[in-house]
Amino acid sequence: MRSAKLYQYQLPMDSGVILRTQRLVNRDGWIVELKDGECTGYGEIAPLPEFSHETAEQAGEQAKALLAQWVAGEAWDLESAIPSVAFGLSMAAMTLAGELPEDGNYQVAPLCAGDPDDLVIALNEMEGEKVAKIKVGMYEAVRDGMVANMFIEAIPGVRLRLDANRQWTPLKAQQFAKYVKPEHRGGIAFLEEPCMNPADSLAFAQETGISIAWDETVRDEGFEVKAEPGVAAIVIKPTLVGSVARCIDLIAQAQAVGLVAVVSSSMESSLGLNQLARLAAWQTPGVIPGLDTMQLFMAQLEMPWPGCELPVTSLASLPVVWQA
């Protein structure tokens, strides 16, 4: 006997969260609950403004239609559903079936979008591999180069993940590289998407010896996973990519050609983030996932994130906008 519910959530964000051109005041999304006999599964559907092509409203409408099919016992075609819906529904089905292992990788790459000094403290306290993620491309390329140098000098063995979100022209990318001393370039695990054009990013990696990672490019039409000189990793954001099966397939393809696959957040609530930590532990063992986004919120949802002291909103307190 199957039943399903769709909850609507809105969580307040920290005041400084900017996505590309807009401030994100609240995070809006949906939580799917699937029940079959004694078993329950949850999934989160939360298109990320400026990154997802669909809006939360569109995702909610499609989710309701697909949930009605599921309750009626009809087959789902999640591969043609919009990415956030495909991810949330497939994750709900997977947890319902008990197929997502419980253990999570909660060791995150601390994210620095503000004061670099805060990150130095976090890294000094970090045990094991010291990996951090720094946003670049927002200020002068020269400043970004100096910040990278500073971290690499201050923290022995650090592996930086930098992210330019395609903000640099090839010239600016070169200016950045010029400020990172050649002997420090190995301290950059990878730089995500330096240039608008992937071919320019690839040329940059090959000319400078700074490895790059694909993030936005993974979602471009016609993207194929392949090993190329200068490419170290691919970043997988399931909410933007699609079903869990599609994410697992991409991860397997990356691993098969020797690329690192990094599971990363699209600023899901703590519920979705916990599931991503479990997906990461299972499918990308030994790789620190890019999940340090709880700090951008002012509240958690139902499942607390380890060590996070933000108040937790319960699922039971949310409006159920659809059920069957």
Ligand SMILES: O=C(O)CCC(=O)C1=CC=C[C@@H](O)[C@@H]1C(=O)O
């Ligand atoms: O990848 C991580 O470590 C954290 C997530 C993260 O950096 C991002 C998530 C969603 C949108 C962007 O702001 C940003 C990214 O571009 O990778």
Ligand SMILES: [Mg+2]
């Ligand atoms: Mg990125």
